[in-house]
Amino acid sequence: xxxxxxxxQGFSHALAANHGSHWTYKGPHGQVHWxxxxxxxxxxxxxxxxxxxxxxxxxxxxxxxxxQGYRSPGDGAFTLLNNGHTVEMSLPPSMSxxxxxxxxxxxxxxxxWGSRGQAGGSxxxxxGETFPAELHIVHYNSESYAxxxxxxxxxxxxxxxxxxxxxxxxxxxxxxxxxxxLKNIQHAGQKISIPPFDIHELLPGQLGHYFRYNGSLTTxxxxxxxxxxxxxQRARISASQLERLQGGLYSTKVANSxxxxxxxxxxxxxxxxxxxxxxxxxxxxxxxxxxxxxxxVFGTLFGCxxxxxxxxFVVKRIRMKRIREQKDVVFKxxxxxxVSGNSxxx
Ligand SMILES: *[C@@H]1O[C@H](CO)[C@@H](O)[C@H](O)[C@H]1NC(C)=O
Ligand SMILES: *[C@@H]1O[C@H](CO)[C@@H](O)[C@H](O)[C@H]1NC(C)=O
Numbered sequence: 001x002x003x004x005x006x007x008x009q010g011f012s013h014a015l016a017a018n019h020g021s022h023w024t025y026k027g028p029h030g031q032v033h034w035x036x037x038x039x040x041x042x043x044x045x046x047x048x049x050x051x052x053x054x055x056x057x058x059x060x061x062x063x064x065x066x067x068q069g070y071r072s073p074g075d076g077a078f079t080l081l082n083n084g085h086t087v088e089m090s091l092p093p094s095m096s097x098x099x100x101x102x103x104x105x106x107x108x109x110x111x112x113w114g115s116r117g118q119a120g121g122s123x124x125x126x127x128g129e130t131f132p133a134e135l136h137i138v139h140y141n142s143e144s145y146a147x148x149x150x151x152x153x154x155x156x157x158x159x160x161x162x163x164x165x166x167x168x169x170x171x172x173x174x175x176x177x178x179x180x181x182l183k184n185i186q187h188a189g190q191k192i193s194i195p196p197f198d199i200h201e202l203l204p205g206q207l208g209h210y211f212r213y214n215g216s217l218t219t220x221x222x223x224x225x226x227x228x229x230x231x232x233q234r235a236r237i238s239a240s241q242l243e244r245l246q247g248g249l250y251s252t253k254v255a256n257s258x259x260x261x262x263x264x265x266x267x268x269x270x271x272x273x274x275x276x277x278x279x280x281x282x283x284x285x286x287x288x289x290x291x292x293x294x295x296x297v298f299g300t301l302f303g304c305x306x307x308x309x310x311x312x313f314v315v316k317r318i319r320m321k322r323i324r325e326q327k328d329v330v331f332k333x334x335x336x337x338x339v340s341g342n343s344x345x346x
Contacts, residue, residue: 023085023220024251031267034220041222046270047215048123048162051230053283055272056211062280064208065161065229066098070200077193080181084188084251085219086110086265089178095199097139097159100227104139104159107148109199111135112218113245115263121246122164123218123266124230131234132242133165134266135202136218152223159227163203168236174201175237182248188262189253204233209281218267232281 023029023037035042069092079090088110095106113133114121122131139159140151151157177197184192209232216224249262 025264025267034222038220038222040216040224041220043216043222043224044271044273045214045216045224045275046222047218047226047228048125048267048269049213049215049272049275049277050125050128050269051211051277052272053127053279056277056279056283058282059212059278059280062210062212062278063099064280065100065210065231066207067200067203068096068098069094070203071198073196073199076196078196079191080178080185080194081191082185082188082249082262084253084262086112086262087178087182087185087245087249089194091137091199092196093142096142097161100159100229102141102143102156105142107138107140109135109137109202111245112266113242113263114266115261116243116246118264120264121266123269124162124164125269126164131164131166133237133245135161135163135165135235137161137163137199137202152225155225156227157225158217158223159229161203162228162230164231164234165242166234166236167239167242169238170236171238171241172201172236174198175235175241179241179244179248182244186248187250187252187254187256187259202235204231204235206233207231209233209279211277211279213275213277215270215275232279 023034025031031041040046074092074094076092081088081090088108090108091106093105097104097106111133112121112123120130120132122134124134125131137160139161140148141154141157141159142151145151145154145157174197177194181192181194184190211228211230211232213228214224215226215228216222217226246263247261250256250259251262252258252260
């Protein structure tokens with residue numbers, strides 16, 4: 001009897017623990033249910049968001065992001081881990097960020113992506129546009145807190161760089177440092193050490209142009225303590241590199257006889273609510289909608305046509321005036337000649 005009780009208790013305990021930590025993107029533990037176990041996931045300042053450039057506020061005081069120690073991150077190996085939700089790479093504390101309100105030290109980077117032949121994969125969107133993948137480089141506030149575990153609990157604890165990834169014609173060799181190793185960590189829980197490489201090469205070229213807002217972790221526990229920087233410029237990888245990310249991993253452990261592909265690990269955009277998204281750059285013509293562009297084109301054409309017609313009529317008038325004047329001269333001189341001719345006549 002007692003044994004059964006103890007067993008039962010242990011069983012329900014295991015279930016509860018499993019329930020808390022086991023989350024997915026779709027299905028019974030999918031993103032719409034995250035807030036059942038993690039209250040913050042139902043909060044008012046969640047990430048990702050769909051950045052509507054029309055509503056973005058330009059803040060010219062936002063300086064360029066300055067990554068420190070990204071190019072030569074020491075001699076220590078990086079650990080690359082398949083945690084069942086993403087591929088995550090540990091980063092050394094010698095890497096940090098300047099250009100934010102405080103100094104933030106690097107912790108890890110990881111990816112979000114879609115599945116082969118399907119649109120979507122990025123977490124952030126720009127004017128409703130999705131991208132095939134997104135890279136997140138996670139940092140903690142080292143000026144205020146002793147370590148990442150402490151910073152995670154605080155409202156100004158984390159800063160994440162969001163890099164939207166698009167597909168181009170050429171392979172991006174920096175990304176191969178990670179993508180080439182996925183075959184060694186196909187199953188959840190597997191990890192390997194890889195030689196350190198230049199992390200700066202994973203970033204887009206223009207670090208001065210970005211969107212900035214207050215948001216959250218995009219996975220449970222969805223803590224609302226992330227200062228987000230989403231770069232305007234995208235990083236570019238090749239189609240075959242993207243396919244390796246989309247087809248390289250399983251979300252299940254090696255012992256699982258029914259391996260589940262690790263795909264579509266991106267959260268849907270969350271409500272902006274009262275928040276403001278700032279931009280470090282003036283949001284340019286790309287912010288115009290198709291209707292506005294048509295209006296601008298027709299307005300310009302109409303303006304040009306008016307100027308052309310005005311010039312045309314003015315020139316025509318001047319020419320007619322000249323012709324009339326010339327006729328006058330011809331008439332006067334010929335009439336004078338006629339007069340003088342008459343006078344010579346006897
Ligand atoms: C993090 O810092 C806090 C506060 O200084 C300390 O109590 C805790 O042990 C540290 N945790 C780790 C994992 O180092
Ligand atoms: C983020 O929130 C903090 C605290 O409320 C505020 O001081 C800061 O201006 C906010 N930053 C942005 C980019 O909205």
